Amino acid sequence: MTGFRLETGGRVDRGQTVQFSFDGKSYQGLAGDTLASALLANGVMLFGRSFKYHRPRGVMAAGSEEPNALISVDRGPGRFTPNLRATGVEIYPGLKAVSQNRWPSLKTDFGAINDRLGMFFPAGFYNKTFMWPRSFWDKVYEPAIRKMAGLGDAPTAEDPDHYAATYAHCDLLIVGAGPAGIDAALGYMDTNKRIILVDEQDELGGGALADPALWPWLERSHKALIDAPNVTILTRTTAFGYYHDNFIGVVQRLTDHLPELGDAPREKLLRIRAGEVVLAQGAIERPLVFDGNDTPGVMLSSAARIFANRYGVAVGKAVVLMASHDSGWHDVFALAKAGVGIAAIIDVRERVDSALMHEAERLGIAVHLNHSVMGVTGRHSVRAVQICNNDDYLGRRIDCDAVLMAGGWTPSVHLWSHSKGSLKWRDDLGAYVPDLPNENVVCVGGCSGDWDFGTGAIIDMLPTPKDQSRIKAFVDFQNDVTAKDIKLAVREGFRSIEHIKRYTTNGMATDQGKTSNLNGLQIASSALNKPVADIGLTSFRPPYTPQTFGALAGHAKGALFQPTRTTNIDSWAQAHGAVFELVAQWRRARYFPQSGEDMHAAVNRECVAVRSSVGIFDASTLGKIEVVGPDAAEFLNRMYTNPWKALEPGRCRYGLLLKEDGFITDDGVSARLAPDRFHLTTTTGGAARVLNMMEDYLQTEWPDLDVWLTSTTEQYAVIALQGPNARKLLEPLVEGIDLSAEAFPHMAIREGIICGIPTRLFRVSFTGELGFEINVPTAYGLALWQRLMAQGAQFDITPYGTEAMHVLRAEKGFIIVGQDTDGTVTPFDAGLDWAVGKKKPDFVGKRSMARPDIVAPGRKQLVGLLTDDPNVVLEEGAQIVADPKQPVPMTMIGHVTSSYWSEALGRSIALALVAGGHEMTGDTLHIPMPGKTHTAKVSGLVFYDPEGARLHV
Amino acid sequence: MILIHCPYCDEKRPEIEFVNAGQAHISRPLDPSSQTDEEWEAYLFIRANPRGRHHERWRHVYGCGRFFNAVRDTVTDKFETTYKAGEPRR
């Protein structure tokens, strides 16, 4: 034996050595090793420091249940993965692994002082200690806790990897490819079911990988499954969550084990919908609870067997077994056969099966029945154990370098529990096993409690003569919870296992208590003097093992995080230097800066152009709904506050839409094209919401109305031409429409041809100037825009963006729903009572306009604000107070909703919601802002051209 | 992810094609103006929050677009049945 690598055995490739590093030191392993087996082969016992007490920790398990040996793998910038279990990291040439939760080094860790102070860190310590004084939390407690606690470091650079995601469907999904899962697959192989078999390890076999006698069977089975065309085998694949209707979340790891990454996705998320599920997740061995059971070198008995038989690694040269279950004996016999030195078998039971005794005798292994380990010598590795007789506590010392724990088995019912299957307690196993399913699923093998490991005694912790308050007997190794903590929680009055869990944090670490839940239950059961079955079990939740954010995000990152909607004219705006903003997923041009201009200068120039000549604006994002049918006018009459039945074809109306609670939810100008056809517009952000609301009323309240609603938002490109020269520009381009003021007044619509393109031409204005909105089929949007730009050069036509649009509409007191309203604003509050049809018997929201709260005085109402200093532009969102001398916290009576510099007026303007604002015209209000409290006078809403002279030309 | 049976499409489709639309079988009063404040409050705001069977409206928004009714168990999240708008309560 060289180091701890056995001369023979294992499934590792002895011809292929692999160089890797751990904490900067170089080691050699074999192809097929995990980081855990390779380090153990090199005699490394110390893998990390524990979460709370910074105690030295080694490997406890050999699989994904490992609570202690958490490490980070560093593959370069952005590829730093913390909190990996060393037992699941496959080594490859050049692997760089580092330990965690230690400073300055693993062997000399400053935080270990916590361990000496351990008596001060009992259950509920955080809750109790850091309560007072409150002011200490931010500056003292939290930074100190953050520095000392926590596991690995989160990566800081952006993840350069990409991740795949897909849906998959199958008749049968089998989770776990141990003997039970493989048997299930073989059993169904000859049906024509589509079968997916997943296993988290790098090869099929599960527990059979640690049993060389099964290897020939395993090889035959594997080949048969590979050859079956209806069976898909996914290894390195974890079924992490079981959701409704047999929907299972699965992550396949594709590149983490490869020395060269290439272009492949790192991981692949499969969302599998399965007709039937077979869970063959196996069972997890339970540790035993005794003083020092977390010393590096103390591990699960089954893990030692896996390291020997699968990886050809001895976990020690003089190994002691501490058992309460027969399975440990079989493990030790297998170890002896593989050439591992056995120092002794200790069993807490008074008698065991005579066949076990005979085999131990035959192998020359000393046996101590009715004995317990009461202490472990050694800090960074085991040097000896003290054992004692359970009756008289007479002790002795046994020199050894590893201690195996065989505490019985816990069926892995995690996915079963995700699926909401019920559990029943089995006294003989001391465990919960699946009972009644909630989905089309069965459990087979170890996870159903069906195993051939023999029998055992179920105990809470090993007997000890020591003062129980002074020992460190761990239950949850990852969260550093001891038996004492659980007993303390019970003494302090906690009765529910869910409360005990949260108070002690038992089972709340990243391993979700895979090795600790049942021991925690047993200890609580003893302390409460109630059977375990009466205490219940805490819930398992996805994920079964931690998964990366990358896998869960899949393709949905960067530009693909959410779709960006662009208009037909977007490419022109891009080419002409527009600065964009996102509005309800639309990319809209905010302004078009010319060289040397900042936003302020650009917006001022654009506004002046609209007011003095003509501006052009891409309004294609406006929501549009075609309302058609004999009852179209009746329907709109019921939906909107305004009357619609008398509106003549060819005319437009500003429509105000309330929710049934009486508050404004949307607005827009709509046109009647024919007696049975309307062209509605909605706000850009409200289009989908308004259509949904209208469909709701139409389908479920008034199904008798003969009306059809169709979203046409993306069917039309809309170009707004606004300004005194708009008509002059348009006239020569239009056929079939008389543009004169008499024939085509403000708020009218005509259908005709523009530049050879069919158009719905609106005469409307959101600027207060003579204006048109030209609707053409979307595909013609850019072509028309370019023609208008060319034709408009004679008038210095100026493209303007959403920012100038906002200024121009605010100068006219036009509201933006969602900016000047917030879901609690009525038509009256917004000064829009003129848009409410007083004579209409009913419309959506009408009854609510008489609700007590809505007619009560003191409501916030929309007003204009003019700062006393005309050069001060208030901050949107700034709070408003009546008296700036009142003590803090002041009574806030409202806030600024819109605020701009108005180049047309040579001063700032603002809109604000103010309690009782309509009665305050001329009053001075105070707006505290950083550095200074400004004063402003309440005004009307319309700042520019209040008579509307510029509109009706 | 739940599968929901759309009574109009007559197919079980994934949950992401649907949106919940609140409690079912609440009719808008035929003459809202005759409602007392208390009646109107009850219609607008007061909703059931049962543990167990719950009558809800759903919309097959990314499918046929129809609103329909469903009975869902709020404990197990299982759909007991779905039926067309206008059909009697089940």
Ligand SMILES: [Zn+2]
């Ligand atoms: Zn449908």
